[in-house]
Amino acid sequence: MIARFELVLCLCLMGTIAGVSHPEASQAQPPGPLLARIYPEASAMREKILWLDEGAQAQVRAKARAPFDEPHVSYTEIAGAGGVAGYAFVDDVKGLHEMITYLAALNSDGTVRAVEILAYREAYGFEIKHERFRRQFVGKRLEDPIRVGADIRNIAGATISTNAISTGVRKILALYEVGIKGMVTQGDNRNLPPSPRPSPARGGRGGLQDGYLEHDSGASIRRSRPVWGTTLTVEAADTDRGRDVLEAAFRDVESLTPVFSRYDTASEITRLNARPGEWHDPSVDFAALFDLSMSAARETKGWFDPTKRREGLSHVHLDGGASGRPARMRLDTGTALDFDGIAKGYAVDRVIRILRSAGISSGLVNFGESSIAAIGSPAGAGRWQISVRDPRRPKSVATQPLLRLAIRDAVVSVSGAYERGPHIIDPFTGKPPPDSLLAVVVGPLAAWDGARSDAWSTALFACGPKLLADAGAAGFEALWLGPAGPVRTKGFSAYEEGP
Structure with missing residues (x-):
């Protein structure tokens, strides 16, 4: 049995009050x-x-x-x-x-x-x-x-x-x-989404209050909220603590906004980028994501680069720090950090950690329809199914998805050139890659693999199919789509479902 969770893996159009933009969308808040x-x-x-x-x-x-x-x-x-x-x-x-x-x-x-x-x-x-x-x-x-x-x-x-x-x-x-x-x-201050399908056993309730979509069924609870200029959806098994756990997960993600938002003038990353030459004492979250970004840059041979420029990391200076954490950080003039290609995956990792620590064994996290992670199976059986839209056929979501992925205890990251064009920059040329249409990376659900898979999908989109073997060596399966069609790693088909 496969639970279908149809996702339009595209770039969300608009932004909200404050947040971190998606790597492809660069959605300023x-x-x-x-x-x-x-x-x-x-x-x-x-x-x-x-x-x-x-x-x-x-x-x-x-x-x-x-x-x-x-x-x-x-x-x-x-x-x-x-x-x-x-x-x-x-x-x-x-x-x-x-x-x-x-x-x-x-x-x-x-x-x-x-x-x-x-x-x-x-x-x-x-x-x-x-x-x-x-x-x-x-x-x-x-x-x-x-x-x-x-x-x-x-x-x-x-x-x-x-x-x-x-x-x-x-x-x-x-x-x-x-x-x-x-x-x-009409005097209505709400805008209701399409009604969710209720559970045949116990029915369900759904609604949107102040932009918060809530749906409870006999098997699971689901919450969707606007976060960082897109929508974060968390679904988990309906346990006694489930609602409180989901609330804690949303609070945790929202706590990262003052750290990573490039469009909040008071955020940590904005202050650092605005003051080249000055030493900065990074917060724990900033240091953690910077470390993950540095590791991803090494893993991807520089195709993922949080500075978005060739040899940009050589212009980021670190001074001391315990356990590998930089005690201080300084940027050269003309250099800026940008965590867009990894921040949502990092947030998904944190949500997964919260769900697991609460004993939840079945759940799905979908951040912006591009950074996704699944715990266990839906309602205890089968795998979660994800539909990936073909960027060459913008209107074909329901009838002709490019891919149907079935996952369990796995992460999925998607970088795509949908209607509004590519936003990922080739760090070696400073220009958008000319042939990349889509990059999909799938891997096991391990510590910080949401962030790593985000970085790998960004890198694969920037580099092209020659990076597929490296993604496989890093523990991921991947697909790259160009004008001539898709190219896959050998193990990618294990996650694919038939039409």
């Missing part, structure tokens, strides 16, 4: 101070999930005049003294060569309050970050044209980026119109 500046009247900020069925997705596409097929979107609802003050979304759009990460802040009536460029990676067109360009969107509604060259001034040398931001803003306005305005009109 608007830091608290930025939202506080945009919404000075804010009294509270809540992370929420907007669930969109196929009909709603089609409406967004039509209204935005842009591709869109995301089943759920994370956003931040800002509350003021008199009610809802607005809604903030973070999105990535494709520029000429690189992704542009931007924030669109709306008023409660759906008009644009502000547009901020959180990360611009192109070599030209930095004027797009200037207030003079961004303020052109203020006050816009969905029915406004938002046309480059007409009501939106073009930037010479950055026409593609200008069009990308304009299209992105239209998409956010369409999401408000389709997904939020109806709830406000």
Whole structure:
């Protein structure tokens, strides 16, 4: 018996209030101070999930005049003294060569309050970050044209980026119109996901409160919450302590936000990157993930590199430390650390450790639909089944997945070039790998193998199939997909299910 847990292994579209972005998505989260500046009247900020069925997705596409097929979107609802003050979304759009990460802040009536460029990676067109360009969107509604060259001034040398931001803003306005305005009109502050299938024995209950999806059945309990700009789902056997254990797991992951978020101006990694030449005393979590990153860089022969530059680790200086932990750390000018390619796997490892320490023998952790770990079997029998979407067929999730994986006591990491293009950089060239479409890494559930498998899928995507043998030697099975089709390690088929 195989329990089907259908996952759309793609890049989650939007961000939330604070967090660490996915390695491929580079989803920046608007830091608290930025939202506080945009919404000075804010009294509270809540992370929420907007669930969109196929009909709603089609409406967004039509209204935005842009591709869109995301089943759920994370956003931040800002509350003021008199009610809802607005809604903030973070999105990535494709520029000429690189992704542009931007924030669109709306008023409660759906008009644009502000547009901020959180990360611009192109070599030209930095004027797009200037207030003079961004303020052109203020006050816009969905029915406004938002046309480059007409009501939106073009930037010479950055026409593609200008069009990308304009299209992105239209998409956010369409999401408000389709997904939020109806709830406000009907007086409903919730947006319910597709109803989960109840257990035939005891039935089930599910619902979404403030962006938290909860589902309990006779066999298991499941919780989904917006974390780090995507969705973290934890499912475990329904024990007396199960609910408390899941709550502890979510609290533990959220405690890492002030450490790893590159878009929180007060986070540990942001402070380190902003002060080259200064010594930094890392926290225990920062030191642990840095050590794992260093080990992964060695294992992958430099194809995973937390500095995202050739020989970048030579510009990270360590001073002393007990048990291999750096007592102090210093970066050279021009060097920055980025744990995007490993942080979610590290968080999954910590959740697994919490579940196991509580005696839970059956569970599944799915972080952002790209970092996954399974304990035991679902409901005590069979294996957990994971469906991996083919990036060459964006609409084929339900009928034509590229892979069906069946796992037990295993980890799965996926790095893919889905609709919004690749975000992984070849550390030896500084450019996206031209031929990589997908990298999938599967391995046994051992200590810190969630982090290791994340690093290996990132490295395999960056390098290509010549790294497959090294992944196998490291204890993983892997698949790489390029234009000519998939290439696998010998043992990968042991995890594959037939159609």
